[in-house]
Amino acid sequence: MKDTIILGIETSCDETSAAVVVNGRQVLSNVISSQVDLHAEYGGVVPEIASRKHVELILPVIDNALKEAGVSLEEVDAVAVTYGPGLVGALLVGVAAAKALAFSLNKPLIRVNHIEGHIAANYITHPDLEPPYVCLVASGGHSHIVHIASYTEFRVLGRTRDDAAGEAFDKIARVLGLGYPGGPAIERAAKAGNPEAFRFPRVKFADAPYDFSFSGLKTAVINMVHQLQQKGEPLPVEDICASFQQAVADVLVEHTIGAAKELKTDTICIAGGVAANSLLREYMSKKAREEHIRVLYPQLKLCTDNAAMIASAGYYALKNGCTADWRLNAVPSLRI
Ligand code: KG4
Ligand code: ZN
The missing domain is CATH 3.30.420.40 (ATPase, nucleotide binding domain)
Structure with a gap:
């Protein structure tokens, strides 16, 4: 042909x-x-x-x-x-x-x-990938969990009700003075931080288990930063980044695996700018392995x-x- x-x-x-x-x-x-x-x-x-x-x-x-x-x-x-x-x-x-x-x-x-x-970035990186599968799309403008039934049939299983995941990375990086785009800057700072230093909120909706909300998490982090600044205390930037990044990864991973299990699919793909995040990749792979689900992600440039x-x-x-x-x-x- x-x-x-x-x-x-x-x-x-x-x-x-x-x-x-x-x-x-x-x-x-x-x-x-x-x-x-x-x-x-x-x-x-x-x-x-x-x-x-x-x-x-x-x-x-x-x-x-x-x-x-x-x-x-x-x-x-x-x-x-x-x-x-x-x-x-x-x-x-x-x-x-x-x-x-x-x-x-x-x-x-x-x-x-x-x-x-x-x-579709996943089709380029993984020549054998074929629908059906579940995909987490997390970027600066979107956070969706989508069931891909065929190459052209998409069903949204969950979406953000306010900020996108990448948007939260960008806004928090700005408050911490880490520059734009925030995702890579937060990921770098988080490497030296303790993800359990602070317990930031993880939102779940009883009526829509795969929906996200990141605005409460964003506000919790920003309020903490402002309080420390008002008291003139030094900002534990690395710990804040690591704890925030873990909170985002926790909800993205938990919701995506929940959706994949409900649909009984053996493949999860991740996509969008936030899919470049190495903690998200590793954590998703680890949790999915426990459920015998494989996780695929595009190469960084894609x-x-x-x-x-x-x-x-x-x-x-x-x-x-x-x-x-x-x-x-x-x-x-x-x-x-
Ligand atoms: O997909 P993309 O290039 O544009 C949109 O369609 O929005 O995604 C850009 C978003 C930005 O919010 C950026 O901060 C985030 O992806 N991002 C990351 C990382 N690299 C880019 N977020 C977390 N960790 C990263 N390594
Ligand atoms: Zn995009």
């Missing part, structure tokens, strides 16, 4: 990315231009700056992705793009570029939900935002006959 070459485009937040992927699994190129340094001085992503930077970078990034892959535009079989959720101005840059390319090449345009893209995962999800959408028309628009609050 002829190979299907997909050009993927991702601009939902602060990375401008384009990738060329064959048959949804084989990455020929995955160019990611990060704006992190640009936003770091503001302690978070500034939407207007992100949009302007995407406009500047999108064509050179697409060019580089094609060059690196050794593929010409004419050889591309379809163009897949993230159309939500994300920052509207940022999404629009990718959507406009993808529409223009697909239209001029007379090739199919595929719309990809960013969260489904994160899940955990955070990138276009290869979008091209992979796009491939399965295309195979399922899901193409978009020229009216495609950005949907900032798109749900899975």
Whole structure:
């Protein structure tokens, strides 16, 4: 059967990315231009700056992705793009570029939900992975437990009711003066800390056992930091980071394994920026092993935002006959 070459485009937040992927699994190129340094001085992503930077970078990034892959535009079989959720101005840059390319090449345009893209990162890292399985998607904007029944059928089993897990990492890092993005900074500081130094809250809902809430945890940590600062006492930064990280890992792991057991699945995948966290990876693997469930996660580069995962999800959408028309628009609050 002829190979299907997909050009993927991702601009939902602060990375401008384009990738060329064959048959949804084989990455020929995955160019990611990060704006992190640009936003770091503001302690978070500034939407207007992100949009302007995407406009500047999108064509050179697409060019580089094609060059690196050794593929010409004419050889591309379809163009897949993230159309939500994300920052509207940022999404629009990718959507406009993808529409223009697909239209001029007379090739199919595929719309990809960013969260489904994160899940697909696992297909690239694990060539043998096939649905069904349960996936924890935890990033700066989302925390979901999803049952993947087939490549294109998703059922949300649990979701956050307030902050996303990554958002809590970012906000706490800011209060502790650790910079942006907060996840990697907290992970580094936590290595020298005691995860049992403080007992931060772990929220559970009786009516929805797989839902999350991280805002109470975030507030508990921030209140403690402010109280210590008011008293002029030194901040035990490492212990706070380690205890906070453990509290997040505890709920993510407990809820995901609970969902996997209920669905009697033998595979759990994790995805999204927070899936880069080594404590989460190790703790999930350890707890799942006790239940005879295997845990898979994407390689680090594929955990955070990138276009290869979008091209992979796009491939399965295309195979399922899901193409978009020229009216495609950005949907900032798109749900899975
Ligand atoms: O998936 P992603 O790049 O963007 C969104 O779709 O949101 O995720 C970014 C998030 C940020 O909140 C960042 O702090 C978090 O992922 N993150 C981490 C780690 N690396 C990135 N959180 C915990 N530990 C990490 N090592
Ligand atoms: Zn993301």
